[in-house]
Amino acid sequence: xxxxxxxxxxxxxxxxxxxxxxxxxxxxxxxxxxxxxxxxxxxxxxxxxxxxxxxxxxxxxxxxxxxxxxxxxxxxxxxxxxxxxxxxxxxxxxxxxxxxxxxxxxxxxxxxxxxxxxxxxxxxxxxxxxxxxxxxxxxxxxxxxxxxxxxxxxxxxxxxxxxxxxxxxxxxxxxxxxxxxxxxxxxxxxxxxxxxxxxxxxxxxxxxxxxxxxxxxxxxxxxxxxxxxxx
Amino acid sequence: xxxxxxxxxxxxxxxxxxxxxxxxxxxxxxxxxxxxxxxxxxxxxxxxxxxxxxxxxxxxxxxxxxxxxxxxxxxxxxxxxxxxxxxxxxxxxxxxxxxxxxxxxxxxxxxxxxxxxxxxxxxxxxxxxxxxxxxxxxxxxxxxxxxxxxxxxxxxxxxxxxxxxxxxxxxxxxxxxxxxxxxxxxxxxxxxxxxxx
Numbered sequence: 001x002x003x004x005x006x007x008x009x010x011x012x013x014x015x016x017x018x019x020x021x022x023x024x025x026x027x028x029x030x031x032x033x034x035x036x037x038x039x040x041x042x043x044x045x046x047x048x049x050x051x052x053x054x055x056x057x058x059x060x061x062x063x064x065x066x067x068x069x070x071x072x073x074x075x076x077x078x079x080x081x082x083x084x085x086x087x088x089x090x091x092x093x094x095x096x097x098x099x100x101x102x103x104x105x106x107x108x109x110x111x112x113x114x115x116x117x118x119x120x121x122x123x124x125x126x127x128x129x130x131x132x133x134x135x136x137x138x139x140x141x142x143x144x145x146x147x148x149x150x151x152x153x154x155x156x157x158x159x160x161x162x163x164x165x166x167x168x169x170x171x172x173x174x175x176x177x178x179x180x181x182x183x184x185x186x187x188x189x190x191x192x193x194x195x196x197x198x199x200x201x202x203x204x205x206x207x208x209x210x211x212x213x214x215x216x217x218x219x220x221x222x223x224x225x226x227x228x229x230x231x
Numbered sequence: 232x233x234x235x236x237x238x239x240x241x242x243x244x245x246x247x248x249x250x251x252x253x254x255x256x257x258x259x260x261x262x263x264x265x266x267x268x269x270x271x272x273x274x275x276x277x278x279x280x281x282x283x284x285x286x287x288x289x290x291x292x293x294x295x296x297x298x299x300x301x302x303x304x305x306x307x308x309x310x311x312x313x314x315x316x317x318x319x320x321x322x323x324x325x326x327x328x329x330x331x332x333x334x335x336x337x338x339x340x341x342x343x344x345x346x347x348x349x350x351x352x353x354x355x356x357x358x359x360x361x362x363x364x365x366x367x368x369x370x371x372x373x374x375x376x377x378x379x380x381x382x383x384x385x386x387x388x389x390x391x392x393x394x395x396x397x398x399x400x401x402x403x404x405x406x407x408x409x410x411x412x413x414x415x416x417x418x419x420x421x422x423x424x425x426x427x428x
Contacts, residue, residue: 008297015301019308026312030319037322119329124400138392196400 041116042101046071046086048153049103049112053084061218068214073103084111085219089211093118093203094125102208104215108166113157113208118200125200128156156201159191165212169205171198237356241363248371248412249419253339257331258372259408265388268376269369270324274317274332276365278309279341283361286349302345303336310335340368371415378411379403 046055053073061068070087086103096119103111120126159177163169163186170190174181177192185191193201241247247254254275261271285305293301314332317325325332335341344364349357377387383402385392401407 004294008294011293012297012300012304015304019304023308023311026315030315033319034315037319121404124403 045101045114045116046073046103048114049086049101050084051103051112053082053103055086059218059222061221063214063217063221068218070215070218082106085215087211087215088116089204089207091203091207091210093120094197094199095119095121098128098200098203098207100204100207102160102165102211104165104212108164108212110160110163110165110208113160113204115154115157115204120197120200125194125197127154127194127197128200128204129154130156156194156204159185160208162186163191164189165208166216169209171201171205173198234356234359238359238363241360241365241367242370243367245364246367246371246419247340247343247364248368249416251340251343253343254368257334257338258368258375259405259412261328261331262372262376262379262408262411263383263403264327264380264386265373265376266324267327268372270317270321271328271331272365272369272372274313274328275335275338275340275368276362277313278306278335278338279344279365280358280361281309282306282341282345283349283357284354286345287352287354287357290350298346298350299342302342302350306341306345307336340364375408375411375415379407383407 043055050071050073053075056072056074058069058071061070068087070085073084073086075082075084082105084103084105086101089100089102090097092098097117098115098120099117101114101116103113105111115128118126118128120128155177159182162182167189170188171193172185172188172190173195174185174192175195177185181192191201191205245251248258257271257275261267282302282305286302289301310333313335314325317328317332344360348360352360379402380386381392382399383404385396385398399407402411
C-alpha cells in the first residue's frame, strides 16, 4: 500500500512537472507577442477615439475604489491648442463587462468611442462591433467585391461622436443607426439602441456617463496637485 | 479493426455528437458562424490527437486509480498551448471563441477518447482515432454553423448574403442551435434505421 502511494505521488508529480516545464517555454514564446498586441490595440483605440490629436501622457488617479486611467491629447489649431482626454469606461453588460475607450474634448463632447472588450450575445449585443459590410457573399465569390482595407466603422460606436457625455445621454429605439439620423439624435443628446440588446446599449451609455464624471474629478485633483507642487 | 475503420468510425458510425451525444456544450456555443466552427474544430482536434498520443504512450506506467488526474493534466497542457498560440497569433479568432477554448479541457469527447480508446490502444490507432473523432466533430459543427450563419445572421464566412434582409435572430441564439441539431439528429437516425432494414 505504502509503495503504491509513493509511486502514484511520484508519477503525478512528474506529470505535473513535465507539463509545467513545457508550458513555461510556450509562455516565454507567446508572452512578448501577446504584450505587443495589447499595446498595439490600445494605441489603435487611442488613435481612433482622439482623431488628429497627439497623445500625451498616461495618468492614473485613485478615484473611489478603483484606479482610473486616462490619457491626455493635444491638437494645435490656429493660435490655441485644443485639449482632449481619453479614458476607459467599464460597466457590466448582458454577459460580462463591456470595456470602452472614450475620447472627449474639454467640454465633454465625445470625439469617438471604441469598444475594446465585450462578451455579449453574438447577433444581439455583440453587434456593438458590427460594421455594415459593403460586400455580399455573391460579390466576393464572383470576384466583384469592393476593395477591402478600409472597412466602415461600426454604426453603434459611430453614433456616439458629438454626443455630450457630461449631460444625460438618452436612448431611443430607432433601429440601426445611419448617418441621416445623426442630427435628429444629437439634438436630443441621444443614441439609437441595438434592437433586442437595450441592456448592452444602456451599459455602454452608463459607463460613458460615469467615466466622464470620474474624469472630471480626476482632472480637478490633478490640477490641485499641480498647484500645490507649484507653490 | 483495420486502421481505416478506426479512423472512419468517428465520422459516421460513432460520430461523437450525433451518435455518442457528447461534446454538446461547445457544439451549441460556437456554431454561430462557419469560421468559428472551423477554428474550434482545429483546436479540439489538435488537443484530441496529442492527448491521445500521450495517453497511449504512458498507459502502462500509470496506475489505474490516478489515471483521470493524469489524463486531465495532459489535456489541460495541450489546451493551454492552443490557447496561448491562438491568443498570440490569431487574436481575432481567440476573441470570437472566448471562453470555449479553455473549456476544451472539459470537453467530454477528449477525456472520453482518452479513457475509452487511447488508454487501451497503441499510438498509431490512437492518432487515427483522434483524427477521425475530430473530423466527425468538425463536420457536424460546420454543417450546424452553415445553417445557423445563413439563417441567423444572413451571412456566410462573414459576408452578407442578401443585402438589407433582416435575419432570424433566433437562429444565432440557443433555441436555433437546438432546432438545427434536432433536425440533424432526426436525419441521422432516419438514415441509420433505413440502413438496418
